Every structure is written in structure tokens, then in C-alpha cells.
Amino acid sequence: MTTVANTDAGTSEATRPVFTPVDPELAAFIYLEARLADESRYSEWEALWDDDACYWVPMREGDDPQRNLSYIYDNRRRLRSRIAQLNTGSRHAQTPPSRMRRTVSNLEVLAQDGDTVTIASNFALHEYRYELTVWAGRYVHRIRTGPGGPRLVEKTVHLVNGHGAVPTLAFLI
Amino acid sequence: MTTLDNPPAETTEAANPTNTFDVEALVRPDRVHGSVYTSPEIFRRELEQIFRKGWVYVAHDSEVPEPGDYITRMMGQEPVIVARGKDGQVRVLANRCAHRGNRLCNAEQGNATSFRCPYHGWTFSNEGPLVAVPMRNGYADRYDSLRGELGLTPAARVDTYRGFVFASLAPTGISLLEHLGRSTDAIDRLLALSPAGELQLGAGHMKHFQNCNWKMVMENNVDGYHALFTHKSVYDAVRPAKVSHQPAKVKVLVRDLGGGHSEIDYSEEYEKLDEEFVWFGRSPREKLPAYVSAMEAAYGPERTHHSLVVGPPHTLIFPNLFLAEMNIMTVDLLAADRTVAYTTPALLKGAPELNGKMLRRTEGAMGPAGFLIADDGEIGFRNQRGLAARGSEWLQLSRGLESDLDNETGTVNYDKSSETPQRGFWREWARVMGASA
Numbered sequence: 001m002t003t004v005a006n007t008d009a010g011t012s013e014a015t016r017p018v019f020t021p022v023d024p025e026l027a028a029f030i031y032l033e034a035r036l037a038d039e040s041r042y043s044e045w046e047a048l049w050d051d052d053a054c055y056w057v058p059m060r061e062g063d064d065p066q067r068n069l070s071y072i073y074d075n076r077r078r079l080r081s082r083i084a085q086l087n088t089g090s091r092h093a094q095t096p097p098s099r100m101r102r103t104v105s106n107l108e109v110l111a112q113d114g115d116t117v118t119i120a121s122n123f124a125l126h127e128y129r130y131e132l133t134v135w136a137g138r139y140v141h142r143i144r145t146g147p148g149g150p151r152l153v154e155k156t157v158h159l160v161n162g163h164g165a166v167p168t169l170a171f172l173i
Numbered sequence: 174m175t176t177l178d179n180p181p182a183e184t185t186e187a188a189n190p191t192n193t194f195d196v197e198a199l200v201r202p203d204r205v206h207g208s209v210y211t212s213p214e215i216f217r218r219e220l221e222q223i224f225r226k227g228w229v230y231v232a233h234d235s236e237v238p239e240p241g242d243y244i245t246r247m248m249g250q251e252p253v254i255v256a257r258g259k260d261g262q263v264r265v266l267a268n269r270c271a272h273r274g275n276r277l278c279n280a281e282q283g284n285a286t287s288f289r290c291p292y293h294g295w296t297f298s299n300e301g302p303l304v305a306v307p308m309r310n311g312y313a314d315r316y317d318s319l320r321g322e323l324g325l326t327p328a329a330r331v332d333t334y335r336g337f338v339f340a341s342l343a344p345t346g347i348s349l350l351e352h353l354g355r356s357t358d359a360i361d362r363l364l365a366l367s368p369a370g371e372l373q374l375g376a377g378h379m380k381h382f383q384n385c386n387w388k389m390v391m392e393n394n395v396d397g398y399h400a401l402f403t404h405k406s407v408y409d410a411v412r413p414a415k416v417s418h419q420p421a422k423v424k425v426l427v428r429d430l431g432g433g434h435s436e437i438d439y440s441e442e443y444e445k446l447d448e449e450f451v452w453f454g455r456s457p458r459e460k461l462p463a464y465v466s467a468m469e470a471a472y473g474p475e476r477t478h479h480s481l482v483v484g485p486p487h488t489l490i491f492p493n494l495f496l497a498e499m500n501i502m503t504v505d506l507l508a509a510d511r512t513v514a515y516t517t518p519a520l521l522k523g524a525p526e527l528n529g530k531m532l533r534r535t536e537g538a539m540g541p542a543g544f545l546i547a548d549d550g551e552i553g554f555r556n557q558r559g560l561a562a563r564g565s566e567w568l569q570l571s572r573g574l575e576s577d578l579d580n581e582t583g584t585v586n587y588d589k590s591s592e593t594p595q596r597g598f599w600r601e602w603a604r605v606m607g608a609s610a
Contacts, residue, residue: 057542059377059379060377063377065532066529066532067375067376068376068377068532069376069377069378069379069517069518069532069535069536070532070536071379071536071540071541071542072536072542073532073533073536078533078537081410081411081537081544082544084410084411085406085407085410085411085544087410088405088406088409088410089406090405090406090409091406091547091548092403092406092548092551092552093547093548093550093551130554163281164380165380165381165382165505165513166380166381166382166541167381167382167541168381168382168383168541168542168547168550168551169541169542169547170541170542170547170548170551
């Protein structure tokens with residue numbers, strides 16, 4: 001398994017190294033997205049998304065969401081429902097919400113396609129809810145840039161333990 | 174192995190009634206004692222009485238479609254390999270090297286004609302026999318007899334019903350068909366939705382850690398009472414219930430099928446509505462033209478209409494299989510208070526149009542991030558913690574006891590919030606755990 005770093009990226013383009021520096025505004029956007037998720041600020045988090053949203057947590061890297069079951073594969077409509085459910089206050093699995101802090105690091109630009117930039121990163125998330133649970137993995141953000149500021153198009157979360165059993169994942173990862 | 178008659182007393186409370194193993198004292202027609210969810214001794218006895226001696230769902234044969242295909246699973250807490258031999262037969266083999274007990278196969282799934290133990294290189298065919306031992310002259314003349322005797326231990330009994338593979342680790346006992354009893358109707362009802370009459374469980378299983386007893390995970394599936402409360406956030410924020418929860422307004426019934434099997438049955442209400450796909454987001458049939466025409470080609474328009482009206486089953490097959498409408502769910506037992514729930518969509522052979530939508534529906538409802546099951550898992554955890562308070566030690570099962578009706582389909586109750594399914598589950602549980610009644 002020597003090619004994991006490339007397949008991790010979720011793009012075939014990654015076979016050649018890319019050393020593009022990450023735009024500080026996009027890095028700031030990713031950190032904001034992380035903090036809003038950490039603080040369960042659901043509606044503010046939802047407002048970061050564009051209309052063609054795809055929020056995806058596969059079970060394994062390399063899975064095809066049209067053939068393989070995912071933990072989460074939300075389009076914009078499903079995402080809206082997810083947020084609406086969390087906002088009811090009776091989503092028991094997040095009532096009260098988990099206390100969380102995540103560290104996002106190792107940001108790399110994977111691709112730049114017109115106004116859309118794909119950035120991969122690593123994350124470690126500490127979740128406290130009855131006990132401390134550590135989640136870790138790789139994020140791939142696709143962000144659309146424009147005069148109105150960055151908008152989130154895709155967020156893929158490759159969990160290091162996605163192929164095994166995972167605890168309840170009702171918070172925003 | 175501990176013997177059942179003389180178990181070690183490992184619970185700390187001397188007064189705990191489970192120390193007596195008096196199962197009859199724990200399960201009554203209208204209540205069940207909380208220790209059935211918490212006692213490590215009872216958990217160990219379940220592994221022996223239910224998960225070794227009884228029939229247990231192991232896998233679906235579509236998970237190993239080709240000769241050489243295998244998956245690894247647990248029966249209770251025992252690892253097994255489910256493998257299809259070159260003869261086409263599906264076998265359930267102990268996942269344990271016959272030499273020194275090393276877990277032989279360490280992949281979740283794959284294709285192999287043989288398994289080679291990484292410890293000392295002993296090799297077994299995927300049908301069980303020992304086929305090679307390195308440096309065999311170390312065994313001198315005994316090699317031939319070793320080779321004949323030391324295969325992978327097969328499950329004592331393996332049988333299938335329409336692709337569902339069940340096994341028992343006890344050589345004697347009732348047949349699979351006797352065990353399944355009336356619950357085969359539920360499997361038939363599910364397969365009636367496939368133009369080919371077959372499932373293809375190939376999408377992978379979500380595996381969800383839940384900090385509660387395995388029986389809470391299973392039992393909750395046929396609890397028709399909890400949905401309005403546990404799943405309030407879904408009804409408030411996402412979509413209303415498919416049909417009313419008020420018993421006076423709907424003909425939704427719960428049924429104890431006997432043998433511990435039980436269900437919530439919407440079919441009478443759906444037949445009254447005479448509307449297709451109520452169970453599938455009320456999708457109009459025009460949106461699934463290829464599926465509907467494949468169904469009509471296979472079954473004719475009338476049977477197709479009926480199948481599409483009544484939809485899939487919502488049926489618990491004792492002890493560890495839940496036909497969750499268009500999902501298949503089972504459990505791994507880790508400890509008395511720790512369970513892994515497995516869920517996969519019940520993909521239908523010959524229905525690609527439906528299958529793609531089913532992936533998204535499963536993700537929406539089920540698993541660790543599901544709109545429904547994440548909350549069931551949370552409630553299960555709190556249930557497990559609440560049981561630690563021992564002032565009042567019983568859980569109620571009496572709801573609807575006076576309005577249960579016996580008929581040729583089992584014991585039914587037209588109030589779906591009745592605890593009829595749970596009463597059936599616990600009666601069977603007590604029987605197999607050793608109660609004389």
C-alpha cells in the first residue's frame with residue numbers, strides 16, 4: 001500500500017506533486033468551517049454551502065457512492081434536513097450537543113479548476129459526550145471562489161476507522 | 174468452557190437473582206427483570222443457549238456469489254469464515270487454525286481457494302480440509318492421520334432459506350424451517366419485491382457501535398410505541414410519518430409470530446389505501462418504469478400491484494436478524510452492554526432503478542449518522558445506564574396485554590404501540606434460556 005497518499009486525495013491528478021501554496025483566505029474558510037462544526041452552530045455552518053452541495057463520509061477510500069453504502073452522502077436537500085433535525089433540539093444523539101475541538105492541518109492544494117479549488121487536509125477531532133472519543137482522518141474540501149467569498153461545494157471525510165465499527169456520528173464532522 | 178449448571182458467580186451483588194440462573198424469575202408475561210440486559214452471567218448464557226445451540230443468521234449467500242468468495246463474520250463471539258466452495262456450496266467454518274488456534278483468515282472478505290495460517294503456514298482448503306503442513310516430516314508417521322483429522326471445524330448445521338444463511342453450532346435440534354416458523358412469510362414478502370426473487374447484498378454494511386445490550390437493539394426495532402418520541406425530531410423537521418400513529422385512525426398491527434419472531438405490519442393499512450410505494454417515499458410508479466415493467470413481466474400486473482402496495486416486511490427474526498423494510502440488520506455481541514449493529518440495504522436483483530435510491534434511503538435512516546438510528550442508539554445507551562438504578566428492577570411489557578388477539582397468523586394487536594412483539598420475544602428468550610414453561 002505505497003500509493004495511499006495519492007488515492008487518499010480522491011483525485012487521479014495527485015500522481016504528480018503539486019506545490020501550490022494554499023490561499024490564506026481559503027485556509028481561513030476551512031478553519032471557520034471547522035470551528036462552526038465544533039461549536040454546533042448548525043445554521044451558520046449550513047450557510048457556508050453552495051446549492052450543489054455534497055457532504056460525503058464514505059466507509060472506505062475508493063468507494064463509489066453509487067454502488068457502495070456511505071455513512072453520509074448528503075445533497076443540498078438532505079443537508080438541509082440534517083440541519084433542520086439538529087435544530088429541533090430533540091435530536092437526542094446531539095441533545096445536548098457534543099463538545100468538540102478539531103485540529104485541521106497539512107493543507108495541500110490538490111486541484112484548481114476554474115473558480116473551484118480542491119484542498120486536502122488531515123484532521124484530529126476530540127469529541128466529548130459521556131466520554132472522550134477521538135476521530136481522525138482526511139478532509140477533501142472543494143471550494144468555489146467568487147466575489148461573494150468562498151462557498152463550500154464538497155466536503156469528503158475519509159475516516160481512518162471508516163471500514164470498522166464507528167460510534168454514533170450525529171454531529172457535524 | 175464453564176458448564177451451565179455450575180457457573181462462576183461473577184456478578185458483585187450477592188442478592189442478584191441471576192446468580193440462581195432462575196430464568197423463570199426474570200421473565201413474566203407482563204414484565205422482564207432489568208438484569209437480563211446487564212448481567213455478564215446472563216450474557217454468557219445467551220452466547221451458549223442462543224448463539225451456539227440455536228439457529229443464528231450468519232450471512233446472505235449473495236455476499237459470496239462466486240466460488241472462492243468468502244466473508245468473515247461472528248457467531249455470538251466466535252469468528253467464522255463463510256465461504257463458497259468450488260462445488261458452489263456455502264460453508265460456515267470456524268476461523269481458527271487447527272494447529273494452534275490462530276485466527277486463520279484476517280480479511281473481511283475476498284476470494285481464495287485456500288487459507289494459509291500466517292503463524293506456521295498450515296494451509297486449509299476453503300471447504301475445510303487441511304491440505305498442506307510445512308516441514309511435515311516433523312510429524313513422522315502421524316502426518317496422514319493429522320491431515321485427515323485436522324480440518325477447519327464446520328458449523329454443526331448450516332441451512333439457508335431463500336439466500337439467508339443460518340447456522341447452528343449444535344449438532345441436534347429443530348430444523349431451520351421449524352425455527353423460522355411463520356417468519357418465512359416475511360422473507361417471501363421481501364423477495365416478492367425483486368423481479369428475480371433474489372437479493373444482492375453487495376453495498377457493504379455500516380457497522381455502528383452502540384453502548385447497550387444486543388436485545389435492546391433488536392427489540393427496539395419492533396417497538397411501535399417509541400417512534401413519536403424517540404424520532405420526534407424527524408417528524409418535526411424532515412417529514413411526517415408515513416401513516417398516522419393513532420390506532421383509531423390506522424390499521425397498523427403488531428404481531429407475535431411465535432418462536433420469538435415478531436413484526437409491525439402495515440400491509441392492511443396500505444391495502445386500505447391501495448396506493449403503491451407508500452413504503453418507498455410514495456414514489457409514483459412512473460418514476461420507476463423499468464422496475465415496474467420487470468416486476469409485471471415476472472409476476473403479472475395483479476401480483477405486482479399487490480407487492481408494491483404492501484411493500485417490505487418490518488420483521489424481527491429471532492435472535493439476530495431484522496428485516497428492516499428495505500434494509501437488512503444484524504448484530505455482533507461484544508459484551509452485555511456493547512453491541513455492533515450491522516446494516517445494509519436490501520438491494521434487489523433486477524432492480525437497478527430502485528437500488529440506487531435505496532443506498533440514499535439507507536444512509537438517511539440507518540447507521541451511526543442516520544436520522545433514525547443515531548437516536549435509537551442514544552436512547553439505548555441511556556436505557557443501559559438507567560438500568561443501573563436498582564430501586565425498581567422491572568421493565569414493563571404489559572401494554573396491550575388485554576387487547577391481544579390470537580389468530581392463525583399469531584398473536585396480533587391492532588394498536589401498534591402494544592408491547593405484543595416484545596412479549597413474544599421474551600417468551601422465546603426465556604424458553605431457550607432454560608425456563609421450563
